[in-house]
Amino acid sequence: MVPDTPPPGESPPGAFSVLRQRADFLAAARAQRVPMPAFLLQARLRDPSEPAETAVRVGFTCSKKVGNAVARNRAKRRLREIARAVVPVDGQPGWDYVLIGRADATATHGFDAMKTDLARALRKLHK
Template identity: 40%
Template sequence: MKPAVLTRRSDFLAANRGLRVSRPGFVLLARPNDGAGLRFGITVTKRIGNAVVRNRMKRRFRALLRDLLPLHGLADTDHVMIGREGGVERDFALLQAELLAALGRAKDGKGDPPRKGPGKGRGAKR
């Protein structure tokens, strides 16, 4: 089954309250979605680089997720990949191995604790 793509901001914000697994090239967020099926989203901020760099990173992440999620993803879960500095230069096979490890940790329920929402100890809002 082909995973669906997250498009609504509320889905991305909900995923941010879920399980978080950090890797050198990306951060994987995973949160159950109450039976909406296997879904994924990708976020790359302007801090990573210009539009060309961000789009290249998103294309690589999309290819990774389309290859690995149907086999290794968590059922009825939203998966969000957040690009990190240096993720675009990483070897594709290395990113693949890191994503497999991150999905395995998410399946085991192991990960960093969920982050606090905006304005809760991370500085003033702009």
């Protein structure tokens, strides 16, 4: 095992957990939105009455407008990678973020530009 990797079942420091429940996605959809050229960012501050989890949570989704399953999965992989690079730095604990892929743009937009866009969107959101 590589020394920098966490033990199985633990996340590395500064990491985020992934949203999987439909209710969490729907709650984020009713909250704030920040449109960017290659994706849409939806975000919400979790209610204190929800189970205590201080970690940042991120969800990823792409509709069929993005393309077939191969295109949607590629778009989601790109969104996951920009989230891995940016959210631990610019994300706020106690927040849920959902990144929604856009047709054509998510798969073709420059990777560095997408990382910059996500950082800018998070700063704009937390002003």
